[in-house]
Amino acid sequence: MRHKVYPDAKSALEGIVSDGMTIMAGGFGLCGIAENLIAAIRDLGPKHLTVVSNNCGVDDFGLGILLANGQIKKMISSYVGENKLFEQLYLAGDLELEFNPQGTLAERIRAGGAGIAGFYTKTGYGTIIAEGKPTREFNGQHYVLETGLVADLSIIKAWKADKEGNLIYRKTARNFNPMMATAGKITVVEVEELVEVGELDPENIHTPGIYVDRIVVEVGAEKRIEKVTTRKREEVK
């Protein structure tokens, strides 16, 4: 019998977080982030973290709270433009940053989880991203060698899970979560709804439970929207 379900985020992370570890954190902007798990990492207080995540939240929310708390040593991201504190720390030399093109980041994580050591991509050829990396020509086109990426811990967010850890994501909250689930030595998922084994349709599982070690049910999530954009009803003809 596997016991993957933990009572809360803190108990799910206690004993598995430590200084200097590499953590993958799912989400795109503030969409599909594991709010409870991020807060628990802040409370447990590990430092000198390398965090792999497409973005770094905003100043006071998402991964931004770990940044503000001085816990992050290095970020591997593709876009950090929504976070003023990030820019200040980086330009002052207090934060290491490795920019990866978004598709390269996604594929590095996918490759890492799939046991693929490296792959060639056209992305970034001729730019500073390719500096120091082997390049190779295939059929007259230039490609850059990128390496697979793994982490000590992945914290991800899903919509529904069963107690075996089979996961279903919702809409664009899927983003980096499925790949990160596969690339963490330990993967902890925060879910909105937990059901019994057998209640999810096996044809529609996005992440099979083999990738998931621990499950917590999300409590009191804010699910903040970064940029609310709407249209008015009366404008519609």
Add this chain to the structure above:
Amino acid sequence: MAWTREQMAARAAQQIRDGFYVNLGIGIPTLVANALPPGMTVSFQSENGMLGIGPFPYEGEEDPDLINAGKQTVTEVPDTSYFSSADSFAMIRGGHMDLSILGSMQVSEEGDIANWMVPGKMVKGMGGAMDLVAGAKEVIVLMEHVEKSGAPKLVTRCTLPLTGTHVTDFVITDLAVFEFTKRGGTLVLKELAPGVTLDEVKAKTEAKFEVGLA
């Protein structure tokens, strides 16, 4: 009169063909979706993991799980599909996107793009731009002709860190439309905004270009 942002977007929309799958970047390119001629079937892709983007939601119907690559709330359309960011970039890198329309800080006369970083000043990151310019079948840059300081953005050689080399097919600015004869080929001026003179474009463009006005 130079084109407004909306008019630039409308001009870019004329490059879209019926049936196209299109990725729109942040800023002026986002406006292209509202400028499509009626009756065309076009799907917009969002690189976080969505194909088939609908309009902004009605007030009160925003869904925090449903955003575009600019992190704006959007809606579904009947043929929408969702997928992971890895699948999304397989779509982009694999050459399945017909068109990418994106903004830029500089474009060189060889079609190099620089749009993600100003060393020592601005740290934002490239997001999906490097993958898009490397993988889309056609790349249109939609940008102001000059910087706020008046400095040209169509330059001999990009001075900012590059996003991609020899990747631009069209450049549409508030003053003019340019086309490259091929990837890395010659830049040709194809069209002037109403009331804009060739002399004005020449004065505000550092990049070497040929004149091929209709």
